[in-house]
Amino acid sequence: MSAPHSPRLDRLDALRGLWMLWMAGFHFAFDLAHYRLIEANFYTDPLWTTQRTAILSGFLFWAGLTQGLVSSPRFWRRWAQIAGAALLVTAGSALMFPRSWISFGVLHAFALLLPLARFGLARLSSTLLLVLAGLCVALPMVVQHPWFDSRWTYWLGLVTHKPVTEDFVPLLPWAAPLILGLVAARFERTRRFLAGPVPFGHRSGLFQCRALGRWPLSFYLLHQPLLLGLLHLYFAAAA
Template identity: 25%
Template sequence: MYRAKGRFWEIDFLRGLAVVLMLGYHFLYDLDFFRLAEFELNSGLLSYIGRGAAEMFILVSGAALSISYSRANGTGSSSSTSASHSSSTLASFSATSSSSTSSSALTTSAFPSKLFRKYLRRGLKLFTLGLVLTAVTRIFLPERYILFGILHFFGVSAILAYPYLRLKEVNLLMALLFFIPGYWLGTRTFGFSTLIWLGFRPEHFQALDYFPVFPWFGMVLLGIYLGNSLYAGGIRQFAVPAFEGSGAVKGFAWLGKHSLFIYFIHQPLFLALLWTAGYLDLNLI
């Protein structure tokens, strides 16, 4: 089934699947963190689930950004269609901005500077939400507070991605230029902290959430490549089964559409659930 307008159910479904994996992983993380149960989260299956959820969020966000850009820039047959997918980057978890995905798209007469301001506003919004998490975790978990987590990353990547949104194969090469140095940086620590956001981790650095530009922006670029290849011009270039009417698909898609909101509230809800059940002493937080 090809489509030139509206949302693509498979995009929302994949984002919703990532939400489910994230919720499961983070709930187990909380149980382990507060010593209510023991789980090996840094290796084995659970580590793959946690990392896989983040990778799926970021990959889908890159694809969603490219779809939005194609439609807003008028490169597809539906230039007046709403830029429906990039507004929920999450998230990011992105290139996740919010669940409102029906804002009016820019037409072919739009100036590039106006398009850029759209992504700049989205990026600043996400980065601001990230700063809220920084403040909250700095108060309650000062030893592992979030300095540059996935919301910060999505905010920065929404802006950095703009020059790459019209590219295709070049993004594969550019992705490698982020993956390879990112892997190298991940094996080392440094005597300074000013470049944490890029991937230069200082010694003894610990954080509840950490997504530096190297290597993770490479995943955004890979998603943009997939979006420009599989959804060229904002139009699906392949046939998919008509599963959007399925109850299960609708459920996952709903989660995907509201991924940013879910991400922002899920930890307070988990803590409230554990406290209500009598498993958590709030003095431990």
């Protein structure tokens, strides 16, 4: 059964907006480290790797929650925007990082998972979804094979080692938080909570995050160029 069409949920938009600000702060710290303005290892230090996992899990969870709560007549239009943006990321990364370009990053994962959630996973029972989420996490730990190390197959996630790429969000295990979002959307308590007003009133920072949370794709595509532009202005002023 498809979810009924609903108006925007302010609390969900506010939570997504908070996550977007967290993501922007994380990426700004990454940029500072890239230009050696701070010392930080984003590849091995748990302080940063844990944040990446939490940020990405949150966005996938919100996406699953949205698919479970709201049925939008503009789904395919939105999907086409995400898929097109994923292709732009691939092309842009190939120019900037020819040895580690992005063939399956976060936008590619969304382009694959959203139709899968809407037209397949949403039809399954909650119990089966929970089992499937557990398998998504467990399989990459126990099933690995060199055949999956190819750029054509590593999007499944059953690799023997992490590929050399600037962003890697394979189907396994990253389908798990989206599936959990679908399950959470079925609880009446979740629906009541998200249907309520944003806490602390219209002048609070949380309420402002609500407006930001309505434009996740635009924010994702624009925030890094803006941050890098600010850094280049800083270097130009300091020269």
